[in-house]
């Protein structure tokens with residue numbers, strides 16, 4: 001029974017250090033290149049939210065709505081939409097054509113396949129790029145428009161940015177596997193010592209050194225290793241053999257005491 005308890009404890013610690021990652025909702029994005037899909041899994045906490053921003057440029061006023069792998073503003077397949085005053089809705093990017101790139105503290109999400117331009121950009125498709133940068137103080141910061149570049153001949157795009165803590169590098173990931181194993185070992189050792197101590201003291205009713213768990217076993221180990229050390233490390237003979245300088249170092253120390261004893265009664 002004790003054995004299973006230990007395994008459960010170990011499993012608990014391992015679970016605590018490995019963070020489960022789900023891809024439940026980001027899997028709605030269809031990737032342009034499927035090898036980018038693992039980048040999307042970090043954005044999972046941002047799914048099912050409409051992020052909006054309104055821009056004013058003279059008479060023109062636009063509201064942009066963005067969702068991670070979901071229908072922005074409820075428009076089917078649209079990852080980013082643009083709404084203008086008259087409530088005309090233009091799809092800027094389609095999350096069925098997604099690209100994603102990841103750096104140390106940012107993720108760039110690209111939705112292609114938006115509505116085609118009527119005049120600009122060689123009548124190509126609109127495209128949305130969303131730069132998500134690390135900010136540990138924000139779950140998901142406000143969306144903002146960086147630029148709409150439609151004066152190019154091809155490859156026009158809308159660029160947005162927002163801050164979020166989900167793209168920040170994990171602090172746990174800085175620990176190597178070795179140090180995680182060490183932490184697990186030390187935790188288990190601590191639990192073993194404290195648990196064993198309490199067991200011995202409260203249930204068995206041991207006193208003194210015997211309160212240490214498996215005291216007999218460990219003292220045996222201690223004695224054995226001490227003997228081993230003795231055997232390996234001592235350069236000259238064993239403990240029993242008197243050192244050659246014994247007469248000089250040890251004997252004179254004991255003798256004055258004996259003389260003192262004789263002197264005491266007087």
Ligand SMILES: *[C@@H]1O[C@H](CO)[C@@H](O)[C@H](O)[C@H]1NC(C)=O
Nearest residue numbers: 022024025044045046047048
């Ligand atoms: C995925 O979306 C569903 C609703 O569509 C929600 O209940 C669930 O919590 C989401 N999962 C994650 C990991 O955000």
Ligand SMILES: *[C@@H]1O[C@H](CO)[C@@H](O)[C@H](O)[C@H]1NC(C)=O
Nearest residue numbers: 031032033034035036037099
């Ligand atoms: C997908 O990405 C991988 C690695 O970046 C690359 O080797 C592969 O050629 C890409 N495939 C396509 C269809 O672009």
Ligand SMILES: *[C@@H]1O[C@H](CO)[C@@H](O)[C@H](O)[C@H]1NC(C)=O
Nearest residue numbers: 048049050071072073074075
């Ligand atoms: C996003 O906005 C649309 C339109 O307002 C709404 O129908 C939908 O429920 C919103 N989604 C979320 C997750 O708030």
Ligand SMILES: *[C@@H]1O[C@H](CO)[C@@H](O)[C@H](O)[C@H]1NC(C)=O
Nearest residue numbers: 076077078091094096097113
């Ligand atoms: C989004 O892309 C998919 C796949 O290319 C296509 O079937 C769908 O019609 C597109 N949706 C919109 C709103 O453009």
